[in-house]
Amino acid sequence: MHKEIEKKWQQRWDEKQSFRAYNDYSKPKYYPLVEFPYPSGQGLHVGHPRPYTALDIVARKRRMEGYNVLYTMGWDAFGLPTENYAIKNKIHPAIVTEDNVKRFKEQLRSLGLSFDWSREINTTDPNYYKWTQWIFIKLFENGLAYKKEMDINWCTSCKVGLANEEVVGGVCERCGGTVVKKAKSQWMLKITEYAERLIDDLDDLDYIERVKAQQKNWIGKSTGMELDFKTTSGDVLRIYTTRPDTIYGATYMVVSPEHPLIDERKDLITNYDALMAYRAEAKLKSDFERTELNKDKTGVVIEGIKAINPASGEEIPVFISDYVLMSYGTGAIMAVPGHDTRDWEFAKAFNLPIIEVVKGGDVQNEAYTDSEEGIIVNSPLIDGLSVAEAKESIADHFEKLGIGVRKVNFKLRDWVFSRQRYWGEPIPLVSCPSCGWVALPESELPLTLPEVASYEPTDNGESPLSAMTEWIETTCPKCGGHAHRETDTMPQWAGSSWYFLRYCDPDNDQEFASMDALNYWMPVDWYNGGMEHTTLHLLYSRFWHKFLFDIGKVNTKEPYLKRTSHGMIMGENNEKMSKSRGNVVNPDDIIGEFGADTLRTYEMFIGDFEKSVPWSDNSVKGCRRFLDRVWNFADEVVPGDAFSKELEITMNKTIKKVSEDYETLKFNTAIAAMMSLINEFKKVEHINRAEYGTLLKLLNPVAPHITEELWESLGFEGMITEQSWPTFDPNKTVEDVIEMAVQINGKVRGLISIPVDADAAAAKALALEDEKIKLFTDGKTIVKEIYVPGKIFNIVVK
RNA sequence: GCCGAAGUGGUGGAAUUGGCAGACGCGCCGGACUCAAAAUCCGGAGAGGUAACACUCGUGCGGGUUCGACCCCCGCCUUCGGCACCA
Secondary structure, eight states: OHHHHHHHHHHHHHHHTTTOOOOOTTSOEEOEEEOOOOOOTTOOOTTTHHHHHHHHHHHHHHHHTTOEEOOOOEEOOOSHHHHHHHHHHTOOHHHHHHHHHHHHHHHHHTTTOOOOGGGOEETTSHHHHHHHHHHHHHHHHTTOEEEEEEEEEEETTTTEEEOGGGEETTEETTTOOBEEEEEEEEEEEOGGGGHHHHHHGGGGSEEOHHHHHHHHHHHOEEEEEEEEEEETTSOEEEEEESOGGGGGGOOEEEEOTTOTHHHHTTTTOTTHHHHHHHHHHHHTSOHHHHHOTTSOOOOEEEEEEEEEOTTTOOEEEEEEOTTSOTTSTTSEEEEOTTTOHHHHHHHHHHTOOOOOOBTTSOTTTSOOOOOTTOBBOSOTTTTTOBHHHHHHHHHHHHHHHTSEEEEEEESOOOEEOOBOOSSSOBOOEEEETTTEEEEOOGGGOOOOOOOOSOOSOOTTSOOGGGGOHHHHEEEOTTTOOEEEEOOOBOOTHHHHTSHHHHTTSTTOSSSSSOHHHHHHHOSBSEEEEEGGGTTHHHHHHHHHHHHHHHTTSSSOSOSBSEEEEEOOEEOTTSSBOOTTTTOOOOHHHHHHHHOHHHHHHHHHHSSOTTSOEEOOHHHHHHHHHHHHHHHHHGGGEEOOSSOOHHHHHHHHHHHHHHHHHHHTTOHHHHHHHHHHHHHHHHHSSOEEHHHHHHHHHHHTTTSHHHHHHHHHHTTOSSOGGGSOOOOOOGGGSSOSEEEEEEEETTEEEEEEEEETTOOHHHHHHHHHHSHHHHHHHTTSOEEEEEEETTTEEEEEEO
16 A cells, blocks of 8 residues: 555656756745765665655755755765775676665655755766865865875785774774884875864854864864973973963973984984884874873883973973874973873873972872962962963963963864775876976866776775876876876765755756855755764865855855754664664665655654664554554545634644744654644544644655645645645634642642633632642641742742 | 763653653553454553552652752763764
């Protein structure tokens, strides 16, 4: 039954192009966006439809409200799993991708999502990645792409570079071999140049708070100063600190094991070998392991060089330790064990002096760090000042002396943009011996991936493309001389950093999208995606968008007006769904047995949309039962074009509730309200066409097929998809008389029937008539009455 | 470890955001229909307590604020997401 109905309406929507987004700029537009999937070999699992259905509900509601809606789908198809599958099975990744996309698309279509499939895009399509390459060239031309030596994970036995994910517990996931850091010259994007704006512009956006907080913390802005420490070797060690006020407590220094001073002053250092041994050890650890707070602090003192505290003039030792990273600040810190937890632990481990410079804690027992209101002590220049005052005063002092400067720092690091892989966009640059790095002219884009015999990374750490001599050898676009192509490819993040722009104008072969189309459709009105994309993808795409704004290619400084997040759907055992755990549920099975409408209803009813939730096969039935009940009522509908007196309030209330809940991600309570409405329908003599038709419209975004079918079979005009959204009369959403709880000392002891707008005196009179209330008030004195109209009446007695 | 969330019956969750905790659904129990089962329909239930009421307890744990706390504050515990080459 459901199979025929669903097929019928999916075909009819196609024929009538019901969900086509027209570039009809006279109508108000709405642009809802969901994260496009990576088409994996496993096909869709039941987690995918959750966000798609949610915004499908919004999209369908908006169309019924008269908007021109752009809701569409695409494929983020470059990536490691496809490449690894291709290597293993000796199939071209393009073919693997094609198969996966085909399967994903069939599955998505069977869900009855109202995507405009004419705008489908694929990041691996040369007509798409032409523009990804084009944007990269613009970044390069604007000085935002540069080359830098960066460490990659290197498996010493496979002799390949590994993604972080492929390094499990410090060893190679495939062969168990040792993984080390290996320096490699990589393309970097200067996202740090946008750090300030990426934080500041969040203020005007309607992102859920936790997303904003994650973005802010990831960018990690801190205000402090850079300060020079002289050394006994006659050098200057520049440190970064957010606490210049604690300078007198700096009893030692720590530099990163990679700090250049060590090699520059090799001759003065008497324990160079020990330092080198420590550096080698640190190389094996990730930054994450290095900065862990609760691990034992390790380090080696540099023998032969001491530093001089610029405030106290005392000589202090200099250590190397892995908790100081070369990539943050200046790679050197002043250590104030009295007021920094990691410094304190290090000082304890190495028996270094701990000096109290801010009053309030017991620094011999633990670092005193929450010191914003503390008073400075043991610091001749700033004694008696508050921490805030001292920061300013000492900063002024050092700036005057010319040995320090106020500095804002960010945790955010530049974006490593090179991959030594095959399945990614080729970086469209050539290296010319006389001109340096030169971008390809636009006419040579897209630079397509060459056919190679092996997609396997080479054993020298270079991309598979590096083995393609005839592809690499080229001429310099600038001087015409002999030159080499870049053989690294872009990371998968590239294609997904601008895809929402392409949806606006997907077939344009002159530009990535016309300004007309962008002016009309952008910004995205509502972007929903997983919390797991909150830091990287969201930040990268905001960065690219801001860059495109700066060069005048897009019309808004931010891509997304609103960002919400959905929870994951877990397996029935409440573990993440995965093939290896054997708890994956395939939507095809549910659609086969119960239908797409039931699956959609269940996915929306299953729980709080923003929280993760375990799948339950059993509960699916309940949603099917609900739809069956809706179906069965069709036979009992009587004529009538207005709500009956009996149902008037209920109908208005339900329209209000459902309309509001669809806007606030509360799909579960919207469906519960419609279930309650059906329960009300059972209680009354008749339901008429107005009432039933309204229910169908409210339910349509969730269960589009069955509601279309019922709409048609009852002889309503046109398709339900083309109808306008029901409205309600606010005056008819509340009952005149309500049941109010009466409390004695905060505990509910009785109920009174009272007009909603009654005053306290009326409530009191009614309450004191109540037999049960009398039991609690008789012989007691009323000391206080709290009356909240429409809510509660509380009597405090003694 | 750091950053961000979450913890409510047997179970998924709800609670107008400080005002009757457990809506709605699943599962369970009982009944109707049936030769029987399935499906469907009707009814029941947080725990303790009572013949039935009454009453007591109850939103991860321990404190606090308030007439009143799932909701606000302080201190913990557990689980989940992210940690820069998974997407």
